[in-house]
Amino acid sequence: MLVELKDIDKTYDRKSVLKNISLTIDTQEIIAILGGNGVGKSTLLRIIAGMERPSSGKIIFRNKKMNIGYVPERFPKNIRFTPEEYLNYTAKISGMPESIMNKSIPDLLKRFKLEQFNNQWVMNLSKGNIQKVGIIQAIIKRPDLLILDEPLSGLDSLAQQELLEIIKELKKEGTTILLTYHESNLFHKVIDTTYRVENGVLTKETDIVKEPIKLLEVEYLNESHVEKWDEIISIERKKDKLLLYVQAKDSDKILYRLLQLQGSIIRVVTVEAPEEDNR
Numbered sequence: 001m002l003v004e005l006k007d008i009d010k011t012y013d014r015k016s017v018l019k020n021i022s023l024t025i026d027t028q029e030i031i032a033i034l035g036g037n038g039v040g041k042s043t044l045l046r047i048i049a050g051m052e053r054p055s056s057g058k059i060i061f062r063n064k065k066m067n068i069g070y071v072p073e074r075f076p077k078n079i080r081f082t083p084e085e086y087l088n089y090t091a092k093i094s095g096m097p098e099s100i101m102n103k104s105i106p107d108l109l110k111r112f113k114l115e116q117f118n119n120q121w122v123m124n125l126s127k128g129n130i131q132k133v134g135i136i137q138a139i140i141k142r143p144d145l146l147i148l149d150e151p152l153s154g155l156d157s158l159a160q161q162e163l164l165e166i167i168k169e170l171k172k173e174g175t176t177i178l179l180t181y182h183e184s185n186l187f188h189k190v191i192d193t194t195y196r197v198e199n200g201v202l203t204k205e206t207d208i209v210k211e212p213i214k215l216l217e218v219e220y221l222n223e224s225h226v227e228k229w230d231e232i233i234s235i236e237r238k239k240d241k242l243l244l245y246v247q248a249k250d251s252d253k254i255l256y257r258l259l260q261l262q263g264s265i266i267r268v269v270t271v272e273a274p275e276e277d278n279r
């Protein structure tokens with residue numbers, strides 16, 4: 001057990017938002033908290049991150065000095081530093097050794113394609129790029145627990161893919177990850193446990209059957225045509241080919257659309273159950 005929530009209630013101005021929530025988070029687990037708008041997902045994440053107190057209930061952390069990385073839904077916008085200055089500054093404050101800082105900050109700026117903005121203030125970047133700075137800030141310290149509130153919002157598909165890869169790497173290194181998202185299949189393969197918040201109550205989704213996945217390999221097709229299709233779990237580019245992963249039940253529909261777009265289908269294969277993999 002890394003964190004345990006016991007009977008957490010949260011009330012704002014007599015409005016009950018979270019009711020009697022109990023949850024155990026294990027080491028190296030990736031947990032998704034899903035639910036409609038305004039159901040209390042962000043409130044729950046803020047409570048676990050220690051940014052807000054519950055009205056009643058208890059949170060027990062495995063150790064008192066747990067390193068938590070938290071990326072809010074909206075990262076503060078008014079930062080008058082360049083991304084690198086800001087990340088160096090916050091890493092220094094959190095006591096990170098310079099040798100690690102000097103390697104991991106330029107590395108992550110590059111992975112998220114932010115090096116090109118190194119002569120601009122964070123406040124002048126786009127929403128997605130500001131979000132990336134927030135994500136980097138939370139992950140450079142290799143947290144025990146990483147909390148991401150809607151990390152996909154505002155990120156383009158390349159950055160989303162990069163984030164997915166980073167999440168897999170962090171898990172391998174021992175990080176536990178808690179996140180929320182809307183309408184995306186991107187995380188489907190890496191999520192260990194999904195919970196839903198509804199009317200303030202948290203329930204575990206136990207009956208999600210992991211469906212077989214098909215890989216569709218296509219040529220002569222622009223990624224922008226397909227990246228908005230909800231049925232696509234993930235997209236990879238390999239030279240001039242696109243590798244599309246879809247649930248088996250959606251593959252005929254997607255193949256039909258690809259042919260209409262004059263894409264050339266190279267192969268269609270059923271890949272094994274969509275568990276954590278080493279692609």
Ligand SMILES: Nc1ncnc2c1ncn2[C@@H]1O[C@H](COP(=O)(O)OP(=O)(O)OP(=O)(O)O)[C@@H](O)[C@H]1O
Nearest residue numbers: 012013017035036037038039040041042043044073
């Ligand atoms: N500081 C606050 N003061 C008063 N009410 C609040 C506060 N923070 C959240 N709320 C209320 O609590 C409820 C849950 O909000 P929260 O942001 O946690 O929901 P959410 O599930 O994250 O929503 P979304 O998906 O739209 O981000 C909302 O009705 C919101 O108005």
